[in-house]
Amino acid sequence: MDLSQYAELFLAEAREHLSACNQLLLEWERNSAAREPVGGIFRAVHTVKGMAATMGYVRVADLAHRAENLLDSLRRGSAAASDELLQLLFRTVDALERAVELSVTGRERELDVAALAAELDRAGSRVAPPPSHGRGTPAAPLPPSPAEVLPPTAPGRLVQVALRPESPLKGGRALVALRKAEALGTVHAVSPPVAAFEAEDFDGRFAFRLESDADAAAIAAAIKRAGDVDQVTVAEDESAAPRMESTAVEGGRTRHLRVDLRRLDALMDLIGELVIARGRLNELAALRRDPAIDDIAIHVSRLSTDLQAEIIQARMTPVWQVFDRFPRLVRDSARQLGKQVALRVEGKEIELDRAILDELGDPLMHLLRNAVSHGIEPPAERRRAGKKPEGEIVLSAVRERSSVMITIADDGRGIDRDRVLERAKREGLVDAHAEALSDDQLLRVLARPGFTTAEAVTSVSGRGVGIDVAMTRLRAVGGVGHERYALPLTYVSETVELGAAPTTTVEGRDAIVLRDRVVPLVHLRRLLAVSEDAAPPRSPIIVLEMGERRTGLVVDGMLGQQEIVVKGFDAPQGTLPLFSGATIMGDGVPALILDAGGLL
Amino acid sequence: MSDGEAVRLLIFRVGNLACAAEAATVREILPRFEPTRIPGAPAQVAGLVNVRGSLVTVVDGWRALGQPAPSGGPRDGTTVLLELDAGRKVIGFTVDEVIDLLSVGGETLERRQALPGIDPTLVRAVGRRAGQLFVVLDTDALLTPIFAS
Known part of the structure; x- marks a missing residue:
């Protein structure tokens, strides 16, 4: 160790x-x-x-x-x-x-x-x-x-103990080990402190200094008698300690090596290749009916699955690693402006892919600074408005299936629409005679580069953070062609085939029974008024789930999964309120994006 | 389009109608694309097309102006990109063919003269080219109601 x-x-x-x-x-x-x-x-x-x-x-x-x-x-x-x-x-x-x-x-x-x-x-x-x-x-x-x-001058040798990870009651076991050590001499500088042994998150690793005449082997043997001890290291003598320290430093450096994300990406690509090779191996195994090959194929399958999971996990990072520096930042920038602002952070433990988290840090910082300088009023103004002199900004991360929603809210004065309008007119962004800005216009004006810092956020979404979508293809049999729609994967819980699950009707609506739960169906053909050709006999159903609500979308077929860029469009009057935007497919043809929330 | 001032006009044909739009509102003239249908949109709306990565909603000119359907296929004809609402929106407008780009003195245009076969509120003026009448369309009046929410 x-x-x-x-x-x-x-x-x-x-x-x-x-x-x-x-x-x-x-x-x-x-x-x-x-x-x-x-x-x-x-x-x-x-x-x-x-x-x-x-x-x-x-x-x-x-x-x-x-x-x-x-x-x-x-x-x-x-x-x-x-x-x-x-x-x-x-x-x-x-x-x-x-x-x-x-x-x-x-x-x-x-x-x-x-x-x-x-x-x-x-x-x-x-x-x-x-x-x-x-x-x-x-x-x-x-x-x-x-x-x-300080230990270097504190007497005794450095002793480090690690209990078996699976050991129950680690705290008690650690105390026993400590008692064994105390039987041999005087114990100093226990770390973590003994009180922490009882903490739930105590992982069974602790260290202390032991002043004793016993030799290292005897100390290790004594401690191991406490049971469930995985490893014990005892520094040979005081002069050995600095050497150990420098190995620790070397080791520490290696352990904390920052991995270039491109390396992880390359690993992901290689894993992809491995999975393909695995598939070929499985085919071969099935063909040869040779149990020896089967065994290897199964083993390789398991290893590659684990490897893939490890790499994905290696990229996940809790948001606090970025969020935790914000309370100080908010306080420091508030101080500069003579304001009082408290930042509350929610959902710290939520994990995000590191590439995304790294990209988020700066835009969030901009938005927070923005909230401090433009949102929160000076204390005197807040008092006049009947608010506490100290403003509050809430930064929260909430997991919603495969996406994480990050919100910044402040209790400040809000956006001064008149001022934005005035400035937008001055800069020629809106008609000089406009009297008010719609929400949509407001956002567009605020998001203009140079107008505020919102462009930083745009650049994040433009950097491939993207949206996974399942492409749904609706074929109009014998019709003028086909209609394709995109559906965000976020709310897709599973797909089943119509006819595979028992059907029923609930309040006049078709429904299927899925694991004892009734899931109402939406026939997308009918809803979208696709030309009245016969639908294929066995249509796939895409089950959407949001919280407790579920809906089954009956489609003609599924086309695949890909990342797309969401674009807005000028929706004519009467457009069904089912679309969250549109995108341009690989063949250059636009496709509308179904709004899962609207369908549920 | 005040009197006496020269105006540049794009002249085009939709069905049996010779029409014009102020060239200042014409952003681009493109071939006709096959659009993606927008469910629920009014019949005049052909759908969405991709103009170099931007999504543009296209209105069928013949339907908006109550003209007979063009005889050619869905890819025949021309799409004119028009700016609406003082440039805040860009909408595609399909026409059968683009005829000419004219500079016309304001005095040669007659205000709002009713013509058979077209709603007078959509006509800003009437002009004459090679002995033939054309109507200068009020494109805002024609297209904005389609998008009003």
């Missing part, structure tokens, strides 16, 4: 804790009398310190230690958050973030935090609560030297 998995874990966890610090600082800033945020920040910084110490990242631990001292004084005292203090803490969190990133890539030495550390110490002594009575204590005692808590 090498330390690299710890480096990865450390990085991920440290980022989470520091991100939590940012959130808590924002909370404290909004409500400076509150005490809870200080406690939370203290605990988060303390945890980061412990983890960094265990990893041997001395400078991170030192900085965290000084911050912890200040925070400890703050949480014990009753001082409200002064602006100066908050700025210092924000800067400290930023510095810790940088320090963590540098440390795991082995560039800890590039850190220069001496000035910040000194500032933290000074602030710490200013806010330190007086020892017994009243004010006027000249200076608080100097914070204890960080060396006291």
Whole structure:
């Protein structure tokens, strides 16, 4: 076992804790009398310190230690958050973030935090609560030297334990292992702290320093007797620790190698080839009726399926990786404008393909900045309008089948239509005599490059984010030709054949019974008034599903699946309200896109 | 189209009618495409066509003007792209043939003279070319109602 998995874990966890610090600082800033945020920040910084110490990242631990001292004084005292203090803490969190990133890539030495550390110490002594009575204590005692808590000088060897992933009650097992170690000597710097062993997400990996005369093999053997221990590593002696550290750094670097998305794309392509080859192998196996070939074919099938799933999963990233930097961004830009704005983020855990997420960061940032500068009013204006002085922006991600909807909403003054109209007239975007803008016109005007930042979003949708659609082909038998329509795959749950499922009628409508549920049918031919030729006898039914509602679309045939670009068109009066747009097919002929929502 | 000012007109034929549209509103003259039907749209609407990647809704001129159907196939004839509503919309309008592009002095056009076989509210003026009468269409009045929501 090498330390690299710890480096990865450390990085991920440290980022989470520091991100939590940012959130808590924002909370404290909004409500400076509150005490809870200080406690939370203290605990988060303390945890980061412990983890960094265990990893041997001395400078991170030192900085965290000084911050912890200040925070400890703050949480014990009753001082409200002064602006100066908050700025210092924000800067400290930023510095810790940088320090963590540098440390795991082995560039800890590039850190220069001496000035910040000194500032933290000074602030710490200013806010330190007086020892017994009243004010006027000249200076608080100097914070204890960080060396006291740092492993390189802390006694003992670094011991790392990983429990079997399948082990039940990992927390209890970890405690037993710790007791075994304690039987051999003195245990220091347990990370994560013992209290975290009981947390639900404790994964059975922990580390500590053990001061003991026993040799490494004996320590490992003793710990393994706790049972369910997968791996134990014991550093040989103190001088070995730095070596281990540098391997960890090397390992960490490899583990965190950023993979170029093009590589993943290339892998996807290769997998596609593999799947084709697999198909040929399966055919051959079926032909030869040779059990040996069959076995290999089945094995290859399973491997390629897993591989494909892994690659797809490798591209999925939770949105918080991008969203979590926004609360600070919103706060910083609001501050510059003398406004008070809180950002609420919903649906953080929702995962998106990394390529899309990467593309989303900038446009979302623009939209948020836009909401801060144009949407949210200055505090005085908000008060006059009877609103809280602090504005709120909600950034939310919601999964809706295969798509994710991301919304930004603010409680500000809204769009000033008159001003937009005026400017649109000035720039010649609308007729000089226009008196009002329709919603549609408004959007079009706002989305003009240079008019607002909305063009950034357009460029995302123009970058192949696209929409998967199932193409539905309606053949008019003996008619003038055929009509093709596109249907977004998002709401397609399955396809069945008419005649394959029992039919019935519900409130005068045809329906099929599908797994004991009645699904009403829509005959697309009739609905779209396609010429009255006979429909093919066995028509496919495309089952649409949105929430609890289901509808079966009876079509003449299905043409295939492809990505398309959605375009608008000037719909004449009377056009059935069933279309969300149109697209141009590969042969250059337009096809209308059915609006699944409208059909349900 | 005030009096005395020269106007450029595109002259075309729809069925038995010689018509004209102000050249300033003509964006492009294209061959006729086979359109994609738009379910529910009025009969005058032929459907959607692809003009270099943009979708354009096309109106059948002969139906809009109550003329007999052209004798040729669906691909015969010409599509004129017209700007409507001061350029905010571009609509395709099928005609049987384009005849000429004329510069006409305002004084040679007569205002709103009723002609047999055409709704007078769609006529902006009447002119004469090579001894033959043509009607200058009010394309906004003719086409905008089709798209009004």
